[in-house]
Amino acid sequence: MPVNALAPGPTDTGALDRSGLPTETVAAIDRAEAVANPLGRRGHRSEVAAWILHLPDPAATWITGQVVDVDGGAGLVGHPSVAAGVAEGCQ
Numbered sequence: 909m910p911v912n913a914l915a916p917g918p919t920d921t922g923a924l925d926r927s928g929l930p931t932e933t934v935a936a937i938d939r940a941e942a943v944a945n946p947l948g949r950r951g952h953r954s955e956v957a958a959w960i961l962h963l964p965d966p967a968a969t970w971i972t973g974q975v976v977d978v979d980g981g982a983g984l985v986g987h988p989s990v991a992a993g994v995a996e997g998c999q
Contacts (some may be wrong), residue, residue: 910972912963917979919951946981 919943924934959978960997962968977983 910969912971912973913975914956914959914961914963915975915977915983916956916984917951917977919956923938928935944982944985946984947980949980950966950977951980956974 911921924937927934938950942948956978959976963971963976
């Protein structure tokens with residue numbers, strides 16, 4: 909029996925807009941999350957949902973014991989190989 913997990917990064921679910929926070933605060937959070945993410949934005953809930961639907965699909969039977977990062981590359985930020993590549997590109 910395959911057992912996998914999904915690790916979504918910051919995702920636009922609409923919850924932040926309904927949080928009651930001031931509009932300026934929500935906008936500041938949006939900007940901060942965009943700057944911190946290699947793709948420059950938060951994910952959309954449909955992008956996360958696609959993986960939720962894919963993992964139990966019969967086409968995915970050869971994957972098990974995995975944590976799938978659906979985070980726009982946020983998990984790579986600070987990773988040594990990524991940092992080295994960035995440093996190399998800046999020389």
